[in-house]
């Protein structure tokens with residue numbers, strides 16, 4: 001049977017590779033490298049650094065994976081994503097059959113942690129469900145959310161309180177009434193600037209774990225414009241940005 005090692009590689013800092021992830025990397029016969037187009041420079045650089053630094057056997061084999069473009073989501077987001085995942089899964093299946101022999105290990109290097117806002121696990125399930133005999137194992141990685149909390153030296157939750165991890169798209173509807181700690185990812189539109197900032201603090205981080213890391217924190221009402229300015233400037237300078245933040249409602 002073919003085996004796929006799904007390895008969390010951290011969200012920007014090669015030092016965040018776990019010992020388990022390094023060992024898994026060294027068991028891989030073939031590394032499958034997706035070309036996603038977006039966030040490409042950072043992803044590619046981190047992956048290359050990790051492979052150079054941690055793979056002990058020389059001449060490891062890499063196989064590029066062309067990721068098809070997603071159609072515009074419109075109001076059928078789930079349907080469009082479902083169709084997209086089906087096409088990606090078909091591509092992976094063809095590559096596994098062509099490039100990986102029975103008994104060999106293939107590796108997929110996943111940004112941050114594979115369980116957090118990443119579809120690799122869903123896609124591999126689809127490949128297996130399509131009838132290809134496949135086993136897979138997941139190696140957790142340090143996510144951008146963990147790096148955000150560590151850099152700001154804060155716990156994500158209040159004492160005994162829940163944490164909601166959500167997307168910018170959902171935050172745009174407003175700060176959830178029943179939450180006090182909300183972590184926001186995938187926010188291309190600066191949704192934090194669109195909500196009522198009263199009694200909310202923000203801990204914001206961009207390029208976390210990388211040499212370009214930016215951290216800002218304070219009352220949302222006071223700091224929104226400054227974060228938006230810094231964010232736009234950094235984005236223009238690098239050509240891309242990845243940012244994550246915690247919003248917390250102050251106790252009444």
Ligand SMILES: C[S@@+](CC[C@H](N)C(=O)[O-])C[C@H]1O[C@@H](n2cnc3c(N)ncnc32)[C@H](O)[C@@H]1O
Pocket residue numbers: 011012111112113114115116117118142143144145184185186187205206207208209210242243244
């Ligand atoms: C597709 S999700 C992948 C998350 C990843 N699996 C993780 O564990 O962090 C991409 C989002 O993660 C966040 N992110 C990932 N890496 C980041 C970094 N180095 N700094 C800040 N945010 C990051 C951003 O919110 C970005 O839009």
